[in-house]
Amino acid sequence: MIENLIDGPLWYFSLAVFCIGVLWQLVTIIFASRKQDLSLARSSSTSGALKTVFSRFVPHKEMTSKIGIQLVAGYLFHLGLFALLFFAAPHVIFLEQNLLGFGWAPLPHWAFIIAAQAAFLGLIILWLRRMLHPVSRLISTLDDHIVAILTFVVMLTGCFALLESSTGLRLLHRFSVELWLIYFPFSALMHTFTFIPSRAFTGAWFGRRGIDA
Amino acid sequence: MARMKFYCDAERCIECNACVTACKNEHEIPWGVNRRRVVTIKDGEQGERSLSVACMHCSDAPCATVCPVDCFYTTGDGIVLHDKDICIGCGYCFYACPFGAPQFPEEAAFASRGKMDKCTFCAGGPEEDHSSDEYKKYGRNRLSEGKLPLCAEMCATKALLSGDADVVSDIYRKRVINRGSSAFNWGGNAKITG
Amino acid sequence: MNIQTLLLLVGLLLPQLSLADGPPKQNNFPDGVSSQSLGADLWREVRQRDLQSSGVSQVKGVDSGILINAHGDQWARFRTSKLTTYGSIALAAMFGLVFLFYVIRGKIGIEGGFSGNMVQRFTDYQRIAHWTLAIVFLFLAITGLILLLGRPLLIPLFGKGVFSILASASKEGHNLFGPLFLVSLLMMLFSYVSRNIYEKGDLTWLLRLGGSIGDGHVSTGYFNMGEKIWYWIVILIGLVVALSGLILVSPNFGQGRVIMELSHITHTIGALALIVFSVAHIYLGWIGSEGAMEGMKTGYVDASWADAHHDRWGKECRDQGLVISAEEYARLQGKNPAVEVATEQGK
Numbered sequence: 001m002i003e004n005l006i007d008g009p010l011w012y013f014s015l016a017v018f019c020i021g022v023l024w025q026l027v028t029i030i031f032a033s034r035k036q037d038l039s040l041a042r043s044s045s046t047s048g049a050l051k052t053v054f055s056r057f058v059p060h061k062e063m064t065s066k067i068g069i070q071l072v073a074g075y076l077f078h079l080g081l082f083a084l085l086f087f088a089a090p091h092v093i094f095l096e097q098n099l100l101g102f103g104w105a106p107l108p109h110w111a112f113i114i115a116a117q118a119a120f121l122g123l124i125i126l127w128l129r130r131m132l133h134p135v136s137r138l139i140s141t142l143d144d145h146i147v148a149i150l151t152f153v154v155m156l157t158g159c160f161a162l163l164e165s166s167t168g169l170r171l172l173h174r175f176s177v178e179l180w181l182i183y184f185p186f187s188a189l190m191h192t193f194t195f196i197p198s199r200a201f202t203g204a205w206f207g208r209r210g211i212d213a
Numbered sequence: 214m215a216r217m218k219f220y221c222d223a224e225r226c227i228e229c230n231a232c233v234t235a236c237k238n239e240h241e242i243p244w245g246v247n248r249r250r251v252v253t254i255k256d257g258e259q260g261e262r263s264l265s266v267a268c269m270h271c272s273d274a275p276c277a278t279v280c281p282v283d284c285f286y287t288t289g290d291g292i293v294l295h296d297k298d299i300c301i302g303c304g305y306c307f308y309a310c311p312f313g314a315p316q317f318p319e320e321a322a323f324a325s326r327g328k329m330d331k332c333t334f335c336a337g338g339p340e341e342d343h344s345s346d347e348y349k350k351y352g353r354n355r356l357s358e359g360k361l362p363l364c365a366e367m368c369a370t371k372a373l374l375s376g377d378a379d380v381v382s383d384i385y386r387k388r389v390i391n392r393g394s395s396a397f398n399w400g401g402n403a404k405i406t407g
Numbered sequence: 408m409n410i411q412t413l414l415l416l417v418g419l420l421l422p423q424l425s426l427a428d429g430p431p432k433q434n435n436f437p438d439g440v441s442s443q444s445l446g447a448d449l450w451r452e453v454r455q456r457d458l459q460s461s462g463v464s465q466v467k468g469v470d471s472g473i474l475i476n477a478h479g480d481q482w483a484r485f486r487t488s489k490l491t492t493y494g495s496i497a498l499a500a501m502f503g504l505v506f507l508f509y510v511i512r513g514k515i516g517i518e519g520g521f522s523g524n525m526v527q528r529f530t531d532y533q534r535i536a537h538w539t540l541a542i543v544f545l546f547l548a549i550t551g552l553i554l555l556l557g558r559p560l561l562i563p564l565f566g567k568g569v570f571s572i573l574a575s576a577s578k579e580g581h582n583l584f585g586p587l588f589l590v591s592l593l594m595m596l597f598s599y600v601s602r603n604i605y606e607k608g609d610l611t612w613l614l615r616l617g618g619s620i621g622d623g624h625v626s627t628g629y630f631n632m633g634e635k636i637w638y639w640i641v642i643l644i645g646l647v648v649a650l651s652g653l654i655l656v657s658p659n660f661g662q663g664r665v666i667m668e669l670s671h672i673t674h675t676i677g678a679l680a681l682i683v684f685s686v687a688h689i690y691l692g693w694i695g696s697e698g699a700m701e702g703m704k705t706g707y708v709d710a711s712w713a714d715a716h717h718d719r720w721g722k723e724c725r726d727q728g729l730v731i732s733a734e735e736y737a738r739l740q741g742k743n744p745a746v747e748v749a750t751e752q753g754k
Contacts, residue, residue, distance in 0.1 A: 109323070110659075113325075117586055117587055120584070124543070128534075129531070132535060132538070132704075132706075133531055134739060134740045135741065138741040156580070159584075160576035161576075162325075163575045163578070165298075165328065166575055168572050169575065223449055233465070247468065250465070251464060251465065252464045252471070253462060254449060254452045254462050255452065260449070276483075278483045278484065279483035280558075281557060281574060282567065282570060283567055284567070301575040301578050302578075303554070305671075307664065308482060308664045308671070309479045309480065309482060309483035312474070312475065313468075313471065313473060320469070320658040320661070321659050324657075325582075326658065
């Protein structure tokens with residue numbers, strides 16, 4: 001009963017909410033009315049946009065020493081999560097059989113586990129810093145905590161199901177993924193997609209005004 | 214009630230590995246898993262002997278003692294079986310077993326082993342007899358068809374014996390008696406040192 | 408007695424002969440011919456009495472040439488009877504001790520109460536290191552105890568089917584989080600080591616058991632000897648537990664069963680010691696000593712707390728002007744009324 005719900009309707013529902021929600025968010029952001037910039041262009045806004053999308057991957061030199069631990073933990077978490085999400089053998093097989101119809105070469109098991117460990121360590125450190133640093137704690141919203149905890153639960157249930165033998169553990173993982181997908185478009189998780197347009201917007205504005213930052 | 218046992222006669226085993234192959238074929242065991250193996254002692258030296266070994270279906274099995282999820286059980290015939298639905302692939306039974314009988318489909322990093330597999334005395338598992346589930350997880354259930362383990366049944370030299378412990382030991386006892394006379398006739402193990 | 412009966416007796420005696428150590432029995436045959444007892448050599452090799460494996464097998468695998476590993480059974484019995492029993496007794500005893508300590512001593516407060524003035528005790532990085540280690544350790548402790556004690560304690564409650572799911576989750580979680588313990592242990596090592604070197608006065612603290620014997624408080628610096636001992640217990644036993652865990656978690660390198668059995672015993676005893684001591688540590692930090700938890704949460708402790716528990720360090724801080732006022736502390740913690748108004752408006 002619950003198995004059919006999680007594998008069937010709830011999965012399609014969460015997938016639909018995710019896809020439609022993400023598309024809707026992106027469309028509204030891209031087509032949001034903006035005031036026309038009447039200033040004289042000092043430099044190309046396109047090149048400014050492109051530059052900023054990439055330059056923001058590295059912090060400013062002045063900041064590096066202050067945010068060292070976030071920098072390391074941030075990259076550990078995001079790279080680890082990306083690797084385990086798209087290159088873990090069970091995920092590749094799942095995507096091939098249920099969604100895409102084609103697969104690709106997965107990571108060997110040990111590499112996938114190391115990616116997961118990096119992601120776990122990064123997430124724990126990032127969330128601890130959010131809780132322990134007074135300023136971070138002050139500017140953190142409920143959404144930030146929900147996002148961190150929900151992602152952690154998704155990863156933890158996935159870790160629990162690693163033996164791939166218990167239906168209960170598989171369903172637990174899948175259910176948490178479905179909650180995550182439903183929550184995704186309405187939360188800070190949207191930064192997965194919005195970081196590019198938001199960087200590009202700032203970059204274009206800077207570029208047009210000739211700001212080198 | 215019968216008490217099932219294996220016995221391998223070192224004086225007869227010729228290390229042909231037919232028992233290993235028969236077992237693999239009968240139960241469709243994947244590569245890397247060997248429920249039975251033949252070990253040769255002093256290979257190429259004087260006194261070379263071979264023994265075929267698998268799960269010995271101990272009365273007080275160390276694997277069952279140590280299993281953290283208690284997945285082992287002993288059948289009425291004294292056969293030690295395990296439930297793969299309960300097994301978590303921790304590998305403790307392999308460390309505990311004196312004979313190295315428990316096998317794992319893989320031995321990967323981060324202790325990723327998969328579920329344990331071992332000799333079932335051709336008696337299947339907890340699933341319904343002759344069901345496809347039973348065959349997939351544990352292999353053929355010959356015992357319920359009234360047949361003994363294939364490894365011993367097809368042993369060319371009849372070195373490997375299986376069946377009720379009383380019968381097996383009777384056969385072996387007779388062999389020892391016959392052999393004993395030839396040993397004292399300077400055959401067998403006698404060696405000329407002068 | 409006919410010859411057949413005699414031979415039968417000899418045949419039956421053969422297995423017993425094989426159990427005896429020492430050189431094979433020689434029979435007195437005519438000159439130049441010796442006959443060794445049938446099978447004695449073979450079974451000595453099989454039992455590996457000299458721990459030398461001389462067997463080979465066409466089947467390639469860990470220890471596949473070894474016919475009988477006698478240590479396996481010893482290990483299994485040690486784990487099942489001794490480790491689980493004494494482990495749970497030690498754990499229960501520590502909970503009892505802590506409860507007794509709470510009943511007798513109660514919460515250790517500060518004479519004269521808190522001053523409100525604060526002094527920084529831990530940096531952000533130190534606290535992140537501590538809590539990372541704490542989270543990883545607690546997760547590993549719980550999953551590890553489930554695997555060790557689950558069969559006698561949890562199977563009767565949940566049944567085998569449900570417990571198998573729990574144990575499978577615990578095992579996978581334990582194996583994945585294990586290496587993170589080593590990483591967080593190293594973070595801990597580097598961020599606190601300079602404060603945990605032996606100093607003058609530490610021996611006095613130890614001899615007087617932190618002021619329990621004799622009158623009054625023993626003068627201490629930043630960390631007292633008890634804290635330093637706990638730190639080195641965590642680091643040293645932690646390293647042993649982490650490294651033996653790495654051996655256990657990498658069967659792909661093909662180490663033999665004996666190494667695995669020894670690693671398992673080392674791992675479990677070390678981990679049990681850490682768990683038992685950590686119960687006391689958690690009690691003292693959380694409930695037992697008032698004002699201590701705040702230090703690990705915010706990084707700041709009350710100046711009176713510093714004077715009461717670490718007088719030399721407290722004095723040092725006052726001399727160097729490191730003590731900040733309650734208002735300044737509130738501002739640092741973002742509790743300034745002006746900030747609160749600003750955030751309200753921002754919402």
